[in-house]
Amino acid sequence: MQDSRKRLIVALAMIVGGVAAFFLFLFVTDHDPDESPLTLIDWVIGGILIGPGFGYLVKWRRTRDG
Numbered sequence: 001m002q003d004s005r006k007r008l009i010v011a012l013a014m015i016v017g018g019v020a021a022f023f024l025f026l027f028v029t030d031h032d033p034d035e036s037p038l039t040l041i042d043w044v045i046g047g048i049l050i051g052p053g054f055g056y057l058v059k060w061r062r063t064r065d066g
Contacts, residue, residue: 014053
């Protein structure tokens with residue numbers, strides 16, 4: 001039970017870290033949403049940064065149910 005909770009916290013931390021890294025990327029590249037919407041490459045980079053956390057969350061769910 002304790003190990004399962006620890007893995008859930010790690011998964012959620014990865015998601016939050018990915019979102020924070022994506023916003024940091026947008027800040028560093030000086031992207032202004034009022035001037036132009038996000039491009040395809042911005043969405044791809046966001047998915048690369050946020051995706052592993054969701055993958056780990058799915059893995060946690062499978063091991064918890066299994």
